[in-house]
Amino acid sequence: MENNSNTSKIGWMALILVSLSSFIIALDSTFMNVAISNLVVDLDTTVGVIQIIITVYALTMASLMLLGGKMQDVVGRKNAFLAGAVIYGIGTAIASLSINATMLLIGWSILEGIGAALMTPATASIITGTYSGKNRAFALGIWTAIASVGAAVGPLIGGFLTTFFSWRWGFGLELVIVIVVLAFSQKLKYFPPSMKLRDIDKLSVLLSSVGILILVLGILSLNSVKNLEISILMMGAGIIFLIIFYLWEKKLINRNIRPLTDIRLFKNRNFTLGNITRLIMQLALAGAVFVLPVFLQQVTGADAFTTGLVILPLTIGLLVFAIASSRISTRIAPHYLISIGFLLALAGSYFLSFQFNLNTQIIDIIPGTLLLGIGLGLALPITGDIVLSSAGADKQSDASGIISTSASLGSSMGTAIIGIILILGIINGIYIAVDQTFPNEFSKDEIRQGLIQYTQKMGTTNITSLKGNETSNAYKIVNKTVNNAMKTTFDFVSVIFLIGFIISLFIRPLNRKRTG
Structure with a gap:
């Protein structure tokens, strides 16, 4: 007891x-x-x-x-x-x-x-x-x-x-x-x-760690359109490492070696x-x-x-x-x-x-x-x-x-x-909002050129202050952008x-x- x-x-x-x-x-x-x-x-x-x-x-x-x-x-x-x-x-x-x-x-x-x-x-x-x-x-x-x-x-x-x-x-x-x-x-x-x-097995440790590391780093680097190609390459490389890891573990098991x-x-x-x-x-x-x-x-x-x-x-x-x-x-x-x-x-x-x-x-x-x-x-x-x-x-x-x-x-x-x-x-919300607020006034290239400056401004602007003027173009653009993003x-x-x-x-x- x-x-x-x-x-x-x-x-x-x-x-x-x-x-x-x-x-x-x-x-x-x-x-x-x-x-x-x-x-x-x-x-x-x-x-x-x-x-x-x-x-x-x-x-x-x-x-x-x-x-x-x-x-x-x-x-x-x-x-x-x-x-x-x-x-x-x-x-x-x-x-x-x-x-x-x-x-x-x-x-x-x-x-x-x-x-x-x-x-x-x-x-x-x-x-x-x-x-x-x-x-x-x-x-x-x-x-x-x-x-x-x-x-x-x-x-x-x-x-x-x-x-x-x-x-x-x-x-x-x-x-x-x-x-x-x-x-x-x-x-x-x-x-x-x-x-x-x-x-x-040291190779197993290397393959698994590097595979997961590169895979997630590839996903993380997608936060910029400029990195699209390298992101895809990194994710692909990570998956390849993990596939090799799987095959290597299988080989060790077949040889009666502890994986x-x-x-x-x-x-x-x-x-x-x-x-x-x-x-x-x-x-x-x-x-x-x-x-x-x-x-x-x-x-x-x-x-x-x-x-x-x-x-x-x-x-x-x-x-x-x-x-x-x-x-x-x-x-x-x-x-x-x-x-x-x-x-x-x-x-x-x-x-x-x-x-x-x-x-x-x-x-x-x-x-x-x-x-x-x-x-x-x-x-x-x-x-x-x-x-x-x-x-x-x-x-x-x-x-x-x-x-x-x-x-x-x-x-x-x-x-x-x-x-x-x-x-x-x-990004998509800004395109939609600008196009609907100013139809046919700006091309996609013009919107794209101002996108970086615009998002930087959003990061330093008090968005809540826009609520007092719901008829303004700024309110319409930001509201539609927020709605679309979320x-x-x-x-x-x-x-x-x-x-x-x-x-x-x-x-x-x-x-x-x-x-x-």
Whole structure:
């Protein structure tokens, strides 16, 4: 009886510690989105540089996650987790003291990214090694829910700290949590290593890391039409690297050599589709949480804290339904619950696509963000259970590395792609607005020549001041531009959710016996 009690206490403590670490890692990807303007001023840089720094954080995680997952086998799950926590803590300390963009890049994007790449896969495998049966399904649901809430609540926490204190306090808060995790780390179960460092295939590490890195950098570089050709080349090169990586892993397996990642896991339909749906949801969530603060601050003039409050319905919906999803899944089959989640999120993004213009009120956005949160809350935790339950006990390090990579890749791609779609929407909106306001007065070449100067002016002009003169040409042009840009963005998000819904229809029922 005493042993069972001790095991229970250790189990709860393990869930708390790994959930706290997942929370700050996810928080890191969004809590500075509402502080972009403050970062630009304090660090004497540009919005473009800050967007790159935000994206590189998720990019660093994604490119190193497979290696981070395999390091669990080399040093043990607990030791990999703690090593990542130490590196992460050093990074967040540097970030909080940053005096320029380079220092923020090193501390936040690089060091914290490396630390997160070690911690994140270990959090999943520590849970699967500590829990079993329904307790494991519930723990995975809570783990996913807390991480998702971290991403969604980021703007609120970042907004509060930025408005009333400083964005630096956000990194300080993370450092405190890291110290707490390290202080109670003796409560984590020890998992012995199962391989040596020399057994890791170096070529596999190189191919996977470079492939993901080049792929996402190619996507990021699409923010300029001038870079179109090189962007396509980079994305193509990244995909080629990943294909070569896949073929190389297959060759190692055929030779009975231990691969970096056991690609045979992808033969399981649920494992593959679970990862794809998870990537799609993370992409859409990261994109929405990135673009909403941009609109609220640039168009409505909301401060950072108010911006965070506006996104609160998304956070609440995600948290409540993510926690409830494990109980709901006992009445509704998990694979159906994922499909329902996609449909609700699709309804939310479709609703939002019609809500944005210069007269948009905060209340207009709430129904859509709430639906987004509910849909993601229902679906995200279930995907984690489906993916990890599809892998055997001896494949948990590989499975945790892959699921963490897909989530991180989705987040980094979400910020980059949605930013690109927004820019394209602005460009197209300006063409449409000028053509409708001044029909046949300007050619496309003339509009294009003035486009750079115009967008620069928009970035330094108080758009809210235009609301007093709705009959002016300036109001008409800016209003139509804003409307088209935001509609284009959320139409794209809706299409992403639709694709995810279709894919979810092919997920097979979860085998509860196998899960236990």
